Amino acid sequence: MRLQDYIVGTIPVFDVTDSLKEVIHFFTHSTYSHVAITEEGQFMGLLGEADLDSFQETSLIEEFRYQLDTFSVTREATWLDVLEVFTRNESNILPVLDSRNQVIGYFDLNDIVQLFTDMPFFTEPGSILIVEKHLKDYSFSEIAQIVEGNNTRLLGAFITTIENETAQITLKIGDANINEVLQTFRRYHYTIISGSTEDKFLEELRQRSDYLDKYLNV
Numbered sequence: 001m002r003l004q005d006y007i008v009g010t011i012p013v014f015d016v017t018d019s020l021k022e023v024i025h026f027f028t029h030s031t032y033s034h035v036a037i038t039e040e041g042q043f044m045g046l047l048g049e050a051d052l053d054s055f056q057e058t059s060l061i062e063e064f065r066y067q068l069d070t071f072s073v074t075r076e077a078t079w080l081d082v083l084e085v086f087t088r089n090e091s092n093i094l095p096v097l098d099s100r101n102q103v104i105g106y107f108d109l110n111d112i113v114q115l116f117t118d119m120p121f122f123t124e125p126g127s128i129l130i131v132e133k134h135l136k137d138y139s140f141s142e143i144a145q146i147v148e149g150n151n152t153r154l155l156g157a158f159i160t161t162i163e164n165e166t167a168q169i170t171l172k173i174g175d176a177n178i179n180e181v182l183q184t185f186r187r188y189h190y191t192i193i194s195g196s197t198e199d200k201f202l203e204e205l206r207q208r209s210d211y212l213d214k215y216l217n218v
Helices: 020-028 049-054 061-067 079-089 109-117 140-148 178-187 197-216
Strands: 034-039 042-048 093-097 103-108 127-134 154-163 166-173 191-194
Touching: 020 034, 020 049, 020 061, 034 093, 034 103, 042 049, 042 061, 042 093, 079 093, 079 109, 103 109, 127 178, 140 154, 140 166, 140 178, 178 191
Parallel strands: none
Antiparallel strands: 034 042, 093 103, 127 166, 127 191, 154 166
């Protein structure tokens, strides 16, 4: 299903000439964090539920014109664009605009998260692996070569964090030859942040063997 099929057209849009009483009623009877405001059909911004305590029923939305948030997406936005805007603005609702700057509906965060989790990265069986390497030293082509060179499927990969010139990459790989994949990553100087249970067991076993050797050599 296309992302555009998730646009919700049943959530209201208010005009700056409307009373705040209507907005208060909307927030009181919904769980949404924002609602879109227009002026003569053009998108102006959003009122936030966080400002609810300062709303007065007898006032017009016009009085809050300069407090409006201005985030939105267009109909052509990708799911990554949509997720980014949701995250950056701590919102659970997102207005969708057409080429004339008019609101055609909203994206609901719950729908987008469900779309995201229905992707093969999450639904296909496999293992999650997190590796880390300096920004200038890693490449996705190398990562794919390491995984597929060990006869394992690469189901997906994305950068989780970038900090102190180091990138952390989350992978979803098939269940075959996991330890071979891990050892190859290590040979290519990747740090394994999180791997399979079996690999952790082997590491613990190796450590215990080292301790035993040291004890016997005392």
